[in-house]
Amino acid sequence: MKAVLRAGTAVIAIMLAAAPAIAAETPKRGGTLTYMIPADSSPSFDGHREGTFATVHATAPFYSVLIRVDPENPSSTTDFVCDVCTELPKPTNEGRTYTFKLRDGIKYHDGSPLTSADVKASWEHIIFPPAGVLSPRQSYYLMVDRIEAPDPTTVVFRLKFATSAFLPALADPRTYLYQKANLDKDPRWYEKNILGSGPFKFVSYETGQAVNGVRNPDYYHKGLPYLDGFRAIYAEKQVTRIDAIRADRAATEFRGIPPASRDELKAALGDKLTVQLSDWNCGSFVEPNHKRKPFDDPRVRRALTLAIDRWGGVPPLSKVADVHTVGGIVFPGSPLAATKEELHKIAGFWPDIEKSRAEARRLLKEAGAEGLSFELVNRAVDQPYKYVGTWLIDEWSKVGLKVKMRTLSTGPWLAAARASDFEVFLGANCQAVTNPLMDIQRYLPGSVYAANYAQFEDPKQVALYDKMLHETDFTRQRALMREFEKHVIDTETHALWIVWWYRGIAHQSYMKGWKISSSHFLNQDLARVWLDK
Amino acid sequence: MTIAAPSPSGIAALVDDNLAPRGIFAVIFSFLRRQPVGAIGITLVLIFGLAGVFANWLAPYNPTSNDFSAMTEAPSWAHWLGTDQLGRDLFSRILFGARTAFIVGLTAAFVGGVTGLVLGVGSAYFGGPVDLWLQRVLDIVMAFPLIIMALVVVSIFGTGLQNVILAITIPLIPRCARVVRSSALAIREVPYVDAARALGFGHIRIILRHMVPNVMGPFLVIITAFVGQAILAEAALSYLGLGVQEPVPAWGLMLQGGAEEYATTAPWIAVFPGLAIMLTVFGINLFGDSLRDELDPKLRDR
Numbered sequence A: 001m002k003a004v005l006r007a008g009t010a011v012i013a014i015m016l017a018a019a020p021a022i023a024a025e026t027p028k029r030g031g032t033l034t035y036m037i038p039a040d041s042s043p044s045f046d047g048h049r050e051g052t053f054a055t056v057h058a059t060a061p062f063y064s065v066l067i068r069v070d071p072e073n074p075s076s077t078t079d080f081v082c083d084v085c086t087e088l089p090k091p092t093n094e095g096r097t098y099t100f101k102l103r104d105g106i107k108y109h110d111g112s113p114l115t116s117a118d119v120k121a122s123w124e125h126i127i128f129p130p131a132g133v134l135s136p137r138q139s140y141y142l143m144v145d146r147i148e149a150p151d152p153t154t155v156v157f158r159l160k161f162a163t164s165a166f167l168p169a170l171a172d173p174r175t176y177l178y179q180k181a182n183l184d185k186d187p188r189w190y191e192k193n194i195l196g197s198g199p200f201k202f203v204s205y206e207t208g209q210a211v212n213g214v215r216n217p218d219y220y221h222k223g224l225p226y227l228d229g230f231r232a233i234y235a236e237k238q239v240t241r242i243d244a245i246r247a248d249r250a251a252t253e254f255r256g257i258p259p260a261s262r263d264e265l266k267a268a269l270g271d272k273l274t275v276q277l278s279d280w281n282c283g284s285f286v287e288p289n290h291k292r293k294p295f296d297d298p299r300v301r302r303a304l305t306l307a308i309d310r311w312g313g314v315p316p317l318s319k320v321a322d323v324h325t326v327g328g329i330v331f332p333g334s335p336l337a338a339t340k341e342e343l344h345k346i347a348g349f350w351p352d353i354e355k356s357r358a359e360a361r362r363l364l365k366e367a368g369a370e371g372l373s374f375e376l377v378n379r380a381v382d383q384p385y386k387y388v389g390t391w392l393i394d395e396w397s398k399v400g401l402k403v404k405m406r407t408l409s410t411g412p413w414l415a416a417a418r419a420s421d422f423e424v425f426l427g428a429n430c431q432a433v434t435n436p437l438m439d440i441q442r443y444l445p446g447s448v449y450a451a452n453y454a455q456f457e458d459p460k461q462v463a464l465y466d467k468m469l470h471e472t473d474f475t476r477q478r479a480l481m482r483e484f485e486k487h488v489i490d491t492e493t494h495a496l497w498i499v500w501w502y503r504g505i506a507h508q509s510y511m512k513g514w515k516i517s518s519s520h521f522l523n524q525d526l527a528r529v530w531l532d533k
Numbered sequence B: 001m002t003i004a005a006p007s008p009s010g011i012a013a014l015v016d017d018n019l020a021p022r023g024i025f026a027v028i029f030s031f032l033r034r035q036p037v038g039a040i041g042i043t044l045v046l047i048f049g050l051a052g053v054f055a056n057w058l059a060p061y062n063p064t065s066n067d068f069s070a071m072t073e074a075p076s077w078a079h080w081l082g083t084d085q086l087g088r089d090l091f092s093r094i095l096f097g098a099r100t101a102f103i104v105g106l107t108a109a110f111v112g113g114v115t116g117l118v119l120g121v122g123s124a125y126f127g128g129p130v131d132l133w134l135q136r137v138l139d140i141v142m143a144f145p146l147i148i149m150a151l152v153v154v155s156i157f158g159t160g161l162q163n164v165i166l167a168i169t170i171p172l173i174p175r176c177a178r179v180v181r182s183s184a185l186a187i188r189e190v191p192y193v194d195a196a197r198a199l200g201f202g203h204i205r206i207i208l209r210h211m212v213p214n215v216m217g218p219f220l221v222i223i224t225a226f227v228g229q230a231i232l233a234e235a236a237l238s239y240l241g242l243g244v245q246e247p248v249p250a251w252g253l254m255l256q257g258g259a260e261e262y263a264t265t266a267p268w269i270a271v272f273p274g275l276a277i278m279l280t281v282f283g284i285n286l287f288g289d290s291l292r293d294e295l296d297p298k299l300r301d302r
Helices: A002-024 A053-062 A116-127 A166-170 A180-185 A238-246 A259-272 A298-306 A310-317 A353-366 A382-397 A410-418 A436-443 A459-470 A474-491 B008-014 B024-034 B036-053 B090-126 B128-142 B146-157 B161-188 B191-198 B203-239 B268-295
Strands: A032-037 A067-069 A080-082 A097-101 A144-151 A154-159 A200-206 A210-215 A229-234 A273-288 A323-325 A373-379 A402-408 A424-430 A496-508
Touching: A032 A053, A032 A238, A053 A200, A053 A210, A053 A229, A080 A166, A097 A166, A116 A144, A116 A154, A116 A180, A154 A166, A200 A229, A238 A259, A238 A496, A259 A273, A259 A496, A273 A298, A273 A323, A273 A382, A298 A353, A298 A474, A298 A496, A310 A323, A310 A382, A310 A496, A323 A382, A373 A382, A373 A410, A382 A402, A382 A424, A382 A496, A402 A410, A410 A424, A436 A459, A436 A474, A459 A474, B024 B036, B024 B268, B036 B090, B036 B268, B090 B128, B090 B161, B090 B203, B090 B268, B128 B161, B146 B161, B146 B203, B161 B203, B191 B203, B203 B268
Parallel strands: A032 A229, A373 A402, A373 A424
Antiparallel strands: A067 A080, A097 A154, A144 A154, A200 A210, A210 A229, A273 A424, A273 A496, A323 A496
């Protein structure tokens, strides 16, 4: 852990040292940025509906949002700035009312003005979706009572209760501001169409191939964007993307490049390539299906987590896979995250792996599940899914478990999850803005968090979460978080938290103005990106 | 006119060596002597086949165990063919990969071949509407290239060893049926089949006793070719991520993922599984060609 902290400190130091140099350069105008999207296509263009970066990387440059993480400091977990609003409001009514004033003169790409009615309609599309509209992050806004638009430049969010989780939730980069008229016409219009007010105008979509955008001359942030346009090319295979960057057919990709490929590119391109690194608010978890025997037995679920040597396995695994930090369910950079000493008390994180595995064998024997065979459903994506899956299977074999892996491409993998068609599922919890109180909703039962497919109910856990969400004292909230964490990944083991990922972006050095963050969803509107050539 | 009866020694002299009944070893030795290229082929196949059968005893390491202290190690005395990115011994994985390749290759070739044999001979024997409709169905299946058809089947039934075998077997059936049918059509017209029919033998008996043995030559040749095709198809499906799944050792799977990522820094991860596929299929093809030459009277003495 010390090594991890040291590495993190070094990365931050390097980034801070580089910051003045970056700031000192005068951006140049013009040029078209070509980048790769590591996917076969975007499932739809609707940011409200989709959870995948494949949609965000293709569509974020076309849209505005209400507030956002500061693009000049995207690594910050607390630094929010206005996008279409004029200034961040101070909450009133005991922290339950937020009033936003909108900038003047914001226009959609078809020339029509953006008003508070559009903002209200967009947020209601996310928070109170009409029948038939999917809004997977709806529960992030469970504190919102109603949204009002008293005049064309004012939007008011009225909350049911005050919570520090509201503002970070509001800064989610997928909360695109859609046109009310289009939503009224068809609530699903934006799944297949693009019309925003962001820094770039939509030009064309070559099905499954590329998305093209051109500079919006009427962009309300004067002087931006710097680029004339962009071309985002879909390329699912990593080799294709690496070759494209090596040959300068593309400047970069914005998800993450594994260590070996980064090293290979650096060796080939030298100073022509820049690498930015960051801890990633994204990690691998395992969900046993509680309705499938013997995973209805908490002893068996607990044995699964006890068998995994995270402290010993993750450091070497991080040399070949996009993983890095051993941590609990809260992003390690957050004040609400567990310390190493606190983690040592949780099953699967004990410092003595032999003791841990002995306990796993005992529990399996006691539950009559010795030598258990089961299938692990995994996503057919190398980094880091298949690496983590292969590692886990080897770890489980050390307590006598016989595990087969079934890998599925993204669509069927999601379908298997949604249908709970698995014994044990390997997934990822990837969040945009670091907002622990919302990020951990992933572990709540499906009746509360619709995208939890492990098929269990746990009123005690829900009550604990509710208490924590309403708690305004940080110390008490942190203590409740420890209790919640212990309950979820130890006592009940509803899920196994495996490892936090690590993000490395290698880009052509001529691409400037883009700063890495802890999420591949953040800072993707490309407004500040420029080409030094 | 007197015709002298030949002496026993004279009769023996008239009998061709080839017509005399011989033991299996003599037949094999004779084949190897006449077909040296085939001998090389069958040697390669036997090496990999036996490696697969005895992998449990021959492999120095567990093929699925990660060893993080030996990641991407170059070939050495400890790891003859090096290790992959998770520290797994490549030699052990190639030995166990041979087992996967031959299980898929032999099963798909045998099941696909035998099913094709039954359909081909049956189609030729019954003729008429049975032949017409059966052939049209087989035409439809054959319209798809083997790998495309296999992809479709895997997409429907999912990945995994059994489904891969099924995916490869289905497209092989019409290919075998078509070849066997053309031979069977000629045999259907020969007098001994008419005689069998006239004597009141049942369809099954005529097909099994009088037709099938006479199409065994082309059948054996095509079965041999199928083994190679099936091994290649399995490797292709696994490479595409649609075949057997990690951590099961399979040659095509070993060429995917890490092999691509480490192609320049640890090329042995890709080279040795690729070599194993190439040598095995090369061996099978050499043997198949020689078998065809041996079984075809026109080619035998060239």
